[in-house]
Amino acid sequence: MSRSEAVITIGQQPLSIEQVIAIAQQHVPVALPEDDAWQQRIQRGADFLDQLLEKDGVIYGVTTGYGDSCLVSVPRHQVDELPIQLLRFHGCGLGENFDHVTARAIVVTRLVSLARGFSGVSLALLQRLVWLLNHDVIPVIPAEGSVGASGDLTPLSYLAAVLIGEREVYYQGKIQPTAQVYQQLGVTALKLRPKEGLALMNGTAVMTAIACFAFARAEQVSRLSSLITAANVLALQGNPSHFDAVLFAQKPHQGQQRVATWIREALQAEVQSQAQSPRLQDRYSLRCAPHVIGVFEDSKVWLQQMIENELNSSNDNPLIDPEGLRVLHGGHFYGGHIAQAMDSLKIMLANCAELLDRQLAQLVDDKMNHGLPRNLTGASAARLPLNHGFKAVQIAVSAWTAEALKQTLSASIFSRSTECHNQDKVSMGTIAARDAIRVAELTEQVLAACLCASRQALYLRFGEQANYSVTLQQLLDWVAQSFDYVIEDRPLQPVLYVLTQRLQHLEWQQQSTG
Secondary structure, eight states, X not given: OOGGGXXXXXSSSOOOHXXXXXXXXXXXXXXXXXXXXXXXXXXXXXXXXXXXXXXXXXXXXXXXXXXXXXXXXXXXXXXXXXXHHHHHHTOOOEEEEOOHHHHHHHHHHHHHHHTTSOSOOOHHHHHHHHHHHHTTOEEOOEXXXXXXXXXXXXXXXXXXXXXXXXSEEEETTEEEEHHHHHHHHTOOOOOOOTTXXXXXXXXXXXXXXXXXXXXXXXXXXXXXXXHHHHHHHHXXXXXXXGGOHHXXXXXXXXXXHHHHHHHHHHTOSGGGGSOOOSOXXXXXXXXXXXXXXXXXXXXXXXXXXXXXXXXXXXXXXXXXXXXXXXXXXOOTTOOHHHHHHHHHHHHHHHHHHHHHHHHHHHHHOTTTSTTOOGGGOOOOTTTTTTOOTTHHHHHHHHHHHHHHHHTTSOSTTOOOOBTTXXXXXXXXXXXXXXXXXXXXXXXXXXXXXXXXXHHHHHHHHHOSOOOOOHHHHHHHHHHHTTOOXXXXXXXXXXXXXXXXXXXXXXXXXXXXXX
16 A cells, blocks of 8 residues: 555554654545544543533633633533633734644644543544544644643644634635635534643644654754765765774764764765875864764654654643543643753754855865865856856855754743743743754755755766766755756756755655655
């Protein structure tokens, strides 16, 4: 069965980062388990809440106000209105909207958590979330307004509002009022049960969805940074022995060794026989590339574990135990793990950007590039005085790198006491995740520029007929789909934009692993 024909069932087995991205980006359809035991567990949680209400039990966020207002009792005849009030007063998000794909990932991530059966929601709510995904009716969600505890309340209010037919959705390539789309499709808005507004909003779905993409994009950055390094070692007549297997066996970081292997394998071709630099040791941006990129490769295990643990958790409050029939009050909405993962990840990404920025600086500088034309221009001798090749691109890469480095200040250290000091220690996980995506975007811009420059440099050094390793040739062919050599100066913005878009859509990652 091909990926496009597959259906991913949500509710019994843990979901992976890759599956979240497949659902969000490739529109792989989703389903709920048909298993009777799973459906009965969902129903038990909802029924238990009903029983407590009948007994006039005190349930946070159901018969009480929210947060610091938990001491305010809500009369039984107003309980049904409380979820609507919650989602409406949280409708204050600002900033740019999450794009369609990220918003899809947010819906997926919330569905995964609620389908675990510890949130007291109805099967009908889970079915409606599945319907939104499979019909691609996706909430429009502003990116700003969450401190990452008590979960992603404000952005997730936009998901809750769509379920009751309010606010706006992405549908058929444009933003439309939810009520209008429901009417067009003959769909009735959902009536939220007493805890369902809180269950939808009080969790870490937004930061976790963003983290899934940040992680996948970092994997792509890591692999491409390694291959670009190999290309630049060749173009600069560097020393391949810097990546020797025996050398790297002496420092047993497996991820670092993996990067050295990628570079070493990419260098295995006839062009190695070309003259090497008179420098015994290359500058650090070439020689130490595995030590820079390898930090992410060695951190992948714990980063993925943190993200996928959060993804597959019940992270609202209170939880409803469908087996022991208890209400469990806690703080699982706190996004500390995602905050730590994203604060760390963005530093690793920015370091890759800086590494490639330094390599590009060598390529364009005829005092360091061992005979390549100044600024990598391909102009003829007669036209050389007029042409400046990659001069401005190198300046732009420096700017993008500086901005990426500036974004690496940890968001998690900026906890703010909010909501009448009830939320007096918060994670800032959503801001950390948004920072990580921004650093990924900037790093991808650096990648796009360096992919073009490296292909240009290899052409200027070896011409068209050089014999490269299979992996390096595949990369050069992939770049060639968007970039032609710069002979006479021309604006490169269109090429860089297209390449950046391809990177943001994980095109290389999916090609190399598919």
